[in-house]
Amino acid sequence: MTRIIYTFFLFLIATPTFASTWKQKTSVNAVGRHRATGIAIGNKGYVGLGHVNGTGVNVIYKDWWEFDPAINAWTQKADFPALTYAAIAFGNDKFGIVGGGVGLNSEFFKYNPQNNTWTAVTNCPGTPTDSQAFAIGDKGYVYQGLAFWEYDINTDVWTTKASPPISFGSWASSFAIGSSGYVKFSSNFYEYKPAQNTWVQRASFPGQMSNGGAGFSVHGKGYMVCGYVGSLANVTDEVWEYQPGNNTWSLSNEFKGTSRRFPVAFNIGDIGYFGLGTNGINFNDLWEYSYDPLSIDEFIKKTEIYTYPNPVVHDLNINIKGDIGDYEPKIQLFDFTGRKVYEATWTSNAHSINMDDQLPGTYLLQIWLTKSHKWYESKLIKL
Numbered sequence: 001m002t003r004i005i006y007t008f009f010l011f012l013i014a015t016p017t018f019a020s021t022w023k024q025k026t027s028v029n030a031v032g033r034h035r036a037t038g039i040a041i042g043n044k045g046y047v048g049l050g051h052v053n054g055t056g057v058n059v060i061y062k063d064w065w066e067f068d069p070a071i072n073a074w075t076q077k078a079d080f081p082a083l084t085y086a087a088i089a090f091g092n093d094k095f096g097i098v099g100g101g102v103g104l105n106s107e108f109f110k111y112n113p114q115n116n117t118w119t120a121v122t123n124c125p126g127t128p129t130d131s132q133a134f135a136i137g138d139k140g141y142v143y144q145g146l147a148f149w150e151y152d153i154n155t156d157v158w159t160t161k162a163s164p165p166i167s168f169g170s171w172a173s174s175f176a177i178g179s180s181g182y183v184k185f186s187s188n189f190y191e192y193k194p195a196q197n198t199w200v201q202r203a204s205f206p207g208q209m210s211n212g213g214a215g216f217s218v219h220g221k222g223y224m225v226c227g228y229v230g231s232l233a234n235v236t237d238e239v240w241e242y243q244p245g246n247n248t249w250s251l252s253n254e255f256k257g258t259s260r261r262f263p264v265a266f267n268i269g270d271i272g273y274f275g276l277g278t279n280g281i282n283f284n285d286l287w288e289y290s291y292d293p294l295s296i297d298e299f300i301k302k303t304e305i306y307t308y309p310n311p312v313v314h315d316l317n318i319n320i321k322g323d324i325g326d327y328e329p330k331i332q333l334f335d336f337t338g339r340k341v342y343e344a345t346w347t348s349n350a351h352s353i354n355m356d357d358q359l360p361g362t363y364l365l366q367i368w369l370t371k372s373h374k375w376y377e378s379k380l381i382k383l
Contacts, residue, residue: 022256025286026072028065028275032282035086035102035130036061038214038264038273041113042093044068045273045286046077047264049098051085052282060085060103066113067286069268081109081118086130090140092153097121097140100128110153122156125149130170132214132265134181136194141181143168150194162197165190171211171262175222177244182222186210191244203247207240214265216272218289220244223252225274225289228261235259235279239289257287307365311381316353316365318346329375334364358382 028047036050048064062080067073084103089096091111099108099121106123128144135141140151145167150159164183172185181192184205191200205224213227213236222242229236237259241252255274263277275286303322310316318331333342333353342353346367360382367376 023288028284032284034262034278037089039089039091040266040268041091041096088128090133090135131172132174134174134176173215175215175217208236212261216265216267311383318351330368332366336361
């Protein structure tokens, strides 16, 4: 018996979700590293600096690379003028500002992509290191402990701003959404409002990541990716999405690459980029994160799910009419006590679950598009 469940369509329409995808891009034409620097300047991305120290010898890099997303290609640019790693960086449409870290203390430099040059700028009032700055318009924001500064890229002036409510230690992560900046340190999460020069506590970060991840923003939402969990050796692939409108976190598509700590991240328009870092092995990869607000609607229009037979004796068949694209749905089956008796990743348009070992009774079938987005749910009877 064939059964089409139309309530599936109603569920997705009533639940506003977006299809997010990770796609690997061309790796940097350089050695892998961590505690590197990554920023966007206009419509290009830039990464460089960083270090490796796995052999006990600390090797520091100052190479600088430009990523052009239009052609998915890297070009080496002028080296950074000093040796440092764990540097602080931010940019606007025209320039990038990089400095501090383990090696420079308070010195910062401006990168001009038009003539491929580095120029020293006014020293920062502090010695920031191992944190992710954020930029709003032509101003960058840098924090260190209980100190917080604003840098005006146009006037080359640092200004001390309101102290954070807590001390932001090493390996904090940040992103900017609209006219506000957001900083995560451990499970603490705060919004900074430049217009009022005030900090506001927001919903605590619920993920595994202690610190050492990286953040970016896409389509008015913020994302925190990877990082270490308690100890440096334990890393995660979690991706958490923050919605400022209702001050909530939700688990998004897990990172498709290798779990890591001390990566770089930035966004160009409404596309996020994430890469480099280490888990004991140093990476030189780059990944793109994006979603299409219309893709769920398009997915609904082009797909239907069929489950049969119901009641079932031996094999339960699940078929989809349409293309699942980049999705990797998770199939889960629960018995009448709520115990999960089956789980698998859907890799083709047809899937079969053998029910011979299951007791007669009522079962619940669920299919999830992502960890937080349920796609389909139906009860079935095992005879």
